Amino acid sequence: MEPFDFTQDAVSCARALLGCELIVYDSLGKRGGIISETEAYTAEDAASHSYRGMTPRNEAMFMAPGTIYIYQIYGMHYCLNFVCGENDGQAVLIRSLIPTTGINLTSQNRNHRFPLTKGPANLVQALGLNKTFDKVHYTQAGLLLKQANKIVRFETSQRIGITKATDKKWRFLLV
DNA sequence: GACTCGATTTCCT
């Protein structure tokens, strides 16, 4: 299986990641699911953390394509991104998964609350990720990414929870 | 050095 091509621009990656299966495999066990919702962020995008250049928080966004970018939001939640492009500050936010593997473990991580992996912060919690995964390449973090084996249908809409560049339809949902 | 607010979730009414 070919590795996922993260050197594409963020919008292409966000679209291509739909339908791919994301698996986390470490000492805690194996858990994951089908990526069903993503959002694209680029360096020219006013809503992106990378818009104003590199800072200590968003340093990961300027690292190698495929690097994980996890940041804390609202003082209590974390969001998972994959770095895209050519070290130029692009990333894709993973907003939702359809659980397929290790559901017991993800349910445990979520303290048996639902939905399990819908919503960026829920997803991070369910997979047992944290900011120690920030700036680590996904292949070195125990993550597996299986490409979608068929063309998937998707819809686009404007992104969620942002106040800038809300006209861009860079949110992608699996149909 | 102090202040503001966010790529959110959850619980309450």
Next chain:
DNA sequence: GGAAATCGAGTCG
């Protein structure tokens, strides 16, 4: 439908 929870990066002075 609405507000609280909670904190560090980013911004401004």
